[in-house]
Amino acid sequence: MKQKVVVIGAGIIGTSVAYFLSKKNVNIVLVDAKDIASGTSGACDKAIMLQSKKWGPALELAIQSATLYKDLEQELQQDLEYRQGGGLILIDNEQDLKVLQQTVEKQNSIGLNVKILTGDEVRKKNPYLSEKIIAASWCEEDAEINPMLTAFAFAKAAHKNKAILRLNCEVLDLVTENNRILGVQTTHGKIYADSVVICSGVWTNQILKTVQLEVPIIPRKGIILVTEKLPKIIDCNILSGSYIVSKLQKEQNSIPYGIGLAISQTKSGTLLIGGSREFVGFDESIKTKIIRDIAKQAIHAFPCLDNIHLIRSFAGFRPYTPDNMPILGEIPSVQGLYIAAGHEGDGVALAPITGKLMSELITNQKIEFDLSPFSIERFLESTIS
Amino acid sequence: MKVDVAIVGAGPAGLIASIELAKNGMKVVVIDEYYRSGGRLLGQLYEDTKSEKKRMWDGKEIANHLMDEALSLGVQILCKTTVWKIESNCLFISNSEIKEIHSKAIILATGAIEKALPIPGWQKVGVIAVGAAQTFTNLHRVKIGNRVLFVGIDPLSISVAMEMKKAGIHVVGMMLPAPSLMTGEKSNPQDVLEQLLMVAHMAPNYFFRIAGKLVKGKIKKLIVNLLKFNLIQIMGIPLYFRKAVTQINGQREVESVSVSNLSTNGELSRIETKLEVDTVCLSGGLLPLVDLTQVANCILVDIPELGGIVPLHNKYLKTSVEGIYVAGNITGIEGAKVAMAQGKLAAFSLLYDFKIVSEQQLQMAFNEVDIARKSSPISFLPNIKIGRKIMEEKWKAYSIPIGEK
Amino acid sequence: MENQNHEKEISFTFNGKRIKGIEGQPIAAALMANGIRAIRTCTVTGEPRGIYCGIGHCYECRATVNQKRNIRTCLKCLEENMDIKSE
Numbered sequence: 008m009k010q011k012v013v014v015i016g017a018g019i020i021g022t023s024v025a026y027f028l029s030k031k032n033v034n035i036v037l038v039d040a041k042d043i044a045s046g047t048s049g050a051c052d053k054a055i056m057l058q059s060k061k062w063g064p065a066l067e068l069a070i071q072s073a074t075l076y077k078d079l080e081q082e083l084q085q086d087l088e089y090r091q092g093g094g095l096i097l098i099d100n101e102q103d104l105k106v107l108q109q110t111v112e113k114q115n116s117i118g119l120n121v122k123i124l125t126g127d128e129v130r131k132k133n134p135y136l137s138e139k140i141i142a143a144s145w146c147e148e149d150a151e152i153n154p155m156l157t158a159f160a161f162a163k164a165a166h167k168n169k170a171i172l173r174l175n176c177e178v179l180d181l182v183t184e185n186n187r188i189l190g191v192q193t194t195h196g197k198i199y200a201d202s203v204v205i206c207s208g209v210w211t212n213q214i215l216k217t218v219q220l221e222v223p224i225i226p227r228k229g230i231i232l233v234t235e236k237l238p239k240i241i242d243c244n245i246l247s248g249s250y251i252v253s254k255l256q257k258e259q260n261s262i263p264y265g266i267g268l269a270i271s272q273t274k275s276g277t278l279l280i281g282g283s284r285e286f287v288g289f290d291e292s293i294k295t296k297i298i299r300d301i302a303k304q305a306i307h308a309f310p311c312l313d314n315i316h317l318i319r320s321f322a323g324f325r326p327y328t329p330d331n332m333p334i335l336g337e338i339p340s341v342q343g344l345y346i347a348a349g350h351e352g353d354g355v356a357l358a359p360i361t362g363k364l365m366s367e368l369i370t371n372q373k374i375e376f377d378l379s380p381f382s383i384e385r386f387l388e389s390t391i392s
Numbered sequence: 393m394k395v396d397v398a399i400v401g402a403g404p405a406g407l408i409a410s411i412e413l414a415k416n417g418m419k420v421v422v423i424d425e426y427y428r429s430g431g432r433l434l435g436q437l438y439e440d441t442k443s444e445k446k447r448m449w450d451g452k453e454i455a456n457h458l459m460d461e462a463l464s465l466g467v468q469i470l471c472k473t474t475v476w477k478i479e480s481n482c483l484f485i486s487n488s489e490i491k492e493i494h495s496k497a498i499i500l501a502t503g504a505i506e507k508a509l510p511i512p513g514w515q516k517v518g519v520i521a522v523g524a525a526q527t528f529t530n531l532h533r534v535k536i537g538n539r540v541l542f543v544g545i546d547p548l549s550i551s552v553a554m555e556m557k558k559a560g561i562h563v564v565g566m567m568l569p570a571p572s573l574m575t576g577e578k579s580n581p582q583d584v585l586e587q588l589l590m591v592a593h594m595a596p597n598y599f600f601r602i603a604g605k606l607v608k609g610k611i612k613k614l615i616v617n618l619l620k621f622n623l624i625q626i627m628g629i630p631l632y633f634r635k636a637v638t639q640i641n642g643q644r645e646v647e648s649v650s651v652s653n654l655s656t657n658g659e660l661s662r663i664e665t666k667l668e669v670d671t672v673c674l675s676g677g678l679l680p681l682v683d684l685t686q687v688a689n690c691i692l693v694d695i696p697e698l699g700g701i702v703p704l705h706n707k708y709l710k711t712s713v714e715g716i717y718v719a720g721n722i723t724g725i726e727g728a729k730v731a732m733a734q735g736k737l738a739a740f741s742l743l744y745d746f747k748i749v750s751e752q753q754l755q756m757a758f759n760e761v762d763i764a765r766k767s768s769p770i771s772f773l774p775n776i777k778i779g780r781k782i783m784e785e786k787w788k789a790y791s792i793p794i795g796e797k
Numbered sequence: 798m799e800n801q802n803h804e805k806e807i808s809f810t811f812n813g814k815r816i817k818g819i820e821g822q823p824i825a826a827a828l829m830a831n832g833i834r835a836i837r838t839c840t841v842t843g844e845p846r847g848i849y850c851g852i853g854h855c856y857e858c859r860a861t862v863n864q865k866r867n868i869r870t871c872l873k874c875l876e877e878n879m880d881i882k883s884e
Binding site for chain 3: 425426427472505506515516517518519520521523524525527528532534535536644645
Binding site: 235236275276315316 | 840865866867
């Protein structure tokens with residue numbers, strides 16, 4: 008009999024897991040309380056950035072994921088608006104430049120090609136950038152993709168490989184017996200399975216609490232502004248150094264808060280301008296002050312944006328973990344129960360590799376990647392009450 | 393900027409509310425996106441069958457009068473200004489000088505927008521919404537085309553067609569949209585005629601007054617009989633209840649429409665003919681414009697009898713958010729007279745909460761809404777009163793659990 | 798059509814061509830009065846687009862006015878020597 012797997016969550020992570028599993032002769036049911044990409048994956052930007060990743064295993068994971076992305080459009084037979092346009096991290100002060108220089112040295116040492124450009128060199132790449140930018144790091148490997156198209160394409164390809172999609176179907180309970188998973192109880196009845204994968208991002212604890220577990224995945228609200236359509240002014244991913252320096256330097260357990268610029272232009276010409284970092288639970292409201300602060304940051308880097316229209320703003324919840332790394336692997340106390348969640352702002356970048364590795368893990372194949380740094384056990388001791 | 397009350401929408405409801413508030417000593421600002429105040433009044437020009445003194449309802453004149461009165465009472469009117477966010481009694485606006493307005497209370501009188509009536513080719517140059525056609529004809533006095541066809545037959549589109557004809561524009565006729573998921577009952581001749589006849593007793597023209605008299609108690613039979621005629625005319629404008637526009641054609645601008653016959657049940661014949669026109673006016677009905685109530689976190693409810701999704705409110709026009717009131721078409725689609733009475737009611741409701749007017753005065757303002765409804769020369773939705781009742785019930789269901797007396 | 802009193806005729810340009818209109822009326826009305834109904838070009842299909850709703854909701858009538866993009870011509874009032882360009 009074929010192995011049967013239930014994947015919970017049809018965001019970019021869940022659809023990727025379902026897709027990679029569907030290539031392995033497994034019966035799959037993909038369930039979601041709402042719709043494909045209706046949560047975080049439908050409320051984020053489109054960057055696949057390598058140079059912004061946390062140093063260590065997360066970066067290695069991102070590099071492997073980036074390789075998978077290169078062939079993904081062909082594999083899924085669909086336009087995903089993928090483009091390897093490179094990425095810039097902008098620096099406007101000497102202090103940040105020093106931190107960035109150290110990071111770039113480390114990145115170069117493992118073969119990631121990142122260069123520091125002077126202010127004039129950056130403006131040659133993008134003439135719209137402000138004179139206040141004194142330097143930037145440039146990585147040619149950085150790319151971009153439309154995350155909603157990608158999630159839908161994963162789901163469609165999985166469906167083509169006989170995966171069953173159950174949308175508007177909420178998981179109410181995990182069914183277990185003798186510390187072994189038996190399936191899930193949903194609003195539309197029970198689904199039995201040999202394995203269950205939780206890909207529920209910020210909503211992971213709602214599922215886990217049914218087996219008395221809790222992981223430190225916290226919703227981190229990020230607001231993104233959308234402008235009117237503009238002629239091409241940005242052709243790569245752009246982050247501000249302050250954003251990334253605070254992320255890379257951050258001490259464990261300190262809670263980041265603030266605004267850091269992340270800007271890119273969509274295929275249709277609108278700019279996506281992020282973003283804020285707030286811990287306010289699931290409150291979706293958008294304060295005008297934050298809209299203004301984000302806009303100010305954008306104008307600081309691109310003075311020409313001073314006179315354009317914003318057409319809307321939206322908030323998304325990133326599944327934040329205290330060490331900025333996702334949780335990938337089997338849950339030790341419940342046999343057959345897996346988790347792939349907590350990617351924070353890296354879900355888009357890490358989706359293909361997460362799907363591939365999880366599919367190998369669940370089907371007991373040999374995995375050529377050390378997943379132990381991503382294990383849930385790093386959090387369990389401290390969080391079980 | 394700091395005021396006592398900020399009103400969004402300088403139409404009949406908003407202007408009257410501002411006048412009543414200013415009379416009672418409130419510092420009021422009215423904000424509107426359009427370049428001048430008056431709202432939907434501006435395009436209105438028709439015979440007022442319910443009025444004793446005046447035979448013409450000249451919306452622009454009424455708008456000018458209201459604006460003058462408001463200004464003379466010290467009301468500030470900010471035109472060309474969009475309110476784009478409301479955050480706990482602060483309105484964020486797009487205005488080169490003023491960015492924020494802080495107020496103790498807010499009245500949202502944003503009116504209605506037109507429902508889309510998408511038929512293939514509706515994006516072409518020369519296809520225009522009926523409200524825009526009305527404004528361009530009556531307010532801007534610009535000819536929108538040489539051969540104009542109306543798609544969608546309802547009280548509003550009929551009165552606009554007549555106004556256009558009076559202005560000397562050749563109105564080729566009025567037809568229904570071809571049936572689709574989006575058009576629903578607007579493509580069914582029986583439904584369209586039934587809806588028209590239900591409001592006929594208060595319609596602003598000859599045809600409906602005649603038809604309305606005939607109708608008492610035998611609507612169905614009358615409809616079937618009326619639909620046997622291929623041609624019904626009002627003021628020389630042909631109304632084709634049995635013809636549907638399936639497509640709008642033209643290279644750069646509208647050149648013609650494709651037309652098919654409809655059975656009385658709304659089934660489309662396969663035979664298509666072409667009719668040369670250069671302009672198509674679409675009329676899909678009106679929809680309460682509730683965006684700002686949504687932004688302000690007001691609870692919204694779907695009541696089709698009122699025209700669609702509307703903010704939950706009590707009979708004194710208070711919403712679920714403290715300090716936010718609503719008036720006019722945002723509460724349900726009705727005519728300008730009702731909107732004006734609602735503007736007064738919202739103002740009195742607010743004044744009552746500020747302990748400036750008595751309960752008796754509030755009740756009088758409430759009663760005036762019904763009087764206005766009875767004297768309205770035009771009505772849009774046949775079951776509006778049922779809709780108002782449903783709203784009262786929904787408010788009760790909402791307010792009792794939170795301890796409203 | 799009949800002329801209202803206190804109306805002042807002024808001149809402006811649309812795509813470089815000098816035409817006349819009434820000061821203070823919406824740009825879209827002035828264009829329509831000059832027989833111009835196609836205001837912009839749709840970036841997706843390349844088809845022309847013009848006035849639809851007339852009250853600033855549909856954004857179909859937008860144009861570049863005095864170098865400022867995406868101005869709704871049904872709301873923006875005409876001024877002497879305005880430079881209006883299709884987008």
